[in-house]
Amino acid sequence: MSQDKLELIRNAGPSVLPSLLLCDFGDLKTELARLEDAGTRVLHLDVMDGHFVPNLTYGMPIVEGIRRHSDLPMDVHLMISDPLRYAQPMVDAGADLLTFHVEAVEDAGAVAREIRSMGAAVGVALNPDTDLSALDGCLDEVDMVLVMSVDAGFGGQSFNPVALAKLAALKQSHPDLLLEIDGGINLKTIAAARAAGCDLFVVGSAIFKQDDYAAAIAGLDAEIAGGVS
Numbered sequence: 001m002s003q004d005k006l007e008l009i010r011n012a013g014p015s016v017l018p019s020l021l022l023c024d025f026g027d028l029k030t031e032l033a034r035l036e037d038a039g040t041r042v043l044h045l046d047v048m049d050g051h052f053v054p055n056l057t058y059g060m061p062i063v064e065g066i067r068r069h070s071d072l073p074m075d076v077h078l079m080i081s082d083p084l085r086y087a088q089p090m091v092d093a094g095a096d097l098l099t100f101h102v103e104a105v106e107d108a109g110a111v112a113r114e115i116r117s118m119g120a121a122v123g124v125a126l127n128p129d130t131d132l133s134a135l136d137g138c139l140d141e142v143d144m145v146l147v148m149s150v151d152a153g154f155g156g157q158s159f160n161p162v163a164l165a166k167l168a169a170l171k172q173s174h175p176d177l178l179l180e181i182d183g184g185i186n187l188k189t190i191a192a193a194r195a196a197g198c199d200l201f202v203v204g205s206a207i208f209k210q211d212d213y214a215a216a217i218a219g220l221d222a223e224i225a226g227g228v229s
């Protein structure tokens with residue numbers, strides 16, 4: 001099932017993924033309907049534990065609640081110290097693509113293999129200060145690499161261009177991997193990420209601080225289209 005969702009994500013082409021971190025959790029059902037009406041193809045959910053990052057968000061009940069109100073593929077970004085402890089519950093809650101941080105684990109390849117055995121597609125994330133060499137040994141075990149363009153933990157931070165060189169290097173060395181960028185993506189930064197080879201663009205503030213989600217996503221899609229040679 002989740003491999004099917006991975007194909008859906010792949011086949012969707014370059015896509016904007018709304019990060020629900022800044023949505024109105026008091027009216028989640030309406031928020032999901034607005035995002036679907038705006039053409040969203042994949043949702044991005046930020047799970048933070050107050051330990052790996054200094055911020056606390058939500059866990060399985062919210063992921064499961066979103067699943068009940070939307071059939072869209074769910075890309076769950078685990079910013080937690082012990083990803084394997086919660087991986088199976090997250091898959092059971094409906095995560096299709098489960099991403100852990102390389103900084104949180106000792107053996108990223110083993111973690112990736114274990115998550116895949118649970119039936120989810122798997123991604124590995126790295127923060128701006130983490131060198132690509134940290135991914136040695138796990139790139140053949142993952143479906144996606146999430147290149148952070150802010151330090152994981154909070155929405156609304158400024159884009160760090162160090163992510164662009166990492167994307168370009170990954171695109172060259174592993175052309176079949178899905179590449180995602182997360183943090184500070186907006187109308188000014190998204191085209192450069194696309195030009196660097198990125199496929200999936202996580203966007204929080206630049207959607208949720210606008211009244212019209214459809215217009216915000218259409219504007220970002222247009223920048224993606226213009227950024228491809």
Ligand SMILES: O=C(CO)[C@@H](O)[C@H](O)COP(=O)(O)O
Nearest residue numbers: 152153155156183184204205
């Ligand atoms: O993972 C994270 C933050 O750690 C993100 O997914 C943010 O929620 C993106 O928000 P903006 O930077 O687009 O405001």
Ligand SMILES: [Co+2]
Nearest residue numbers: 046077182202
């Ligand atoms: Co995220």
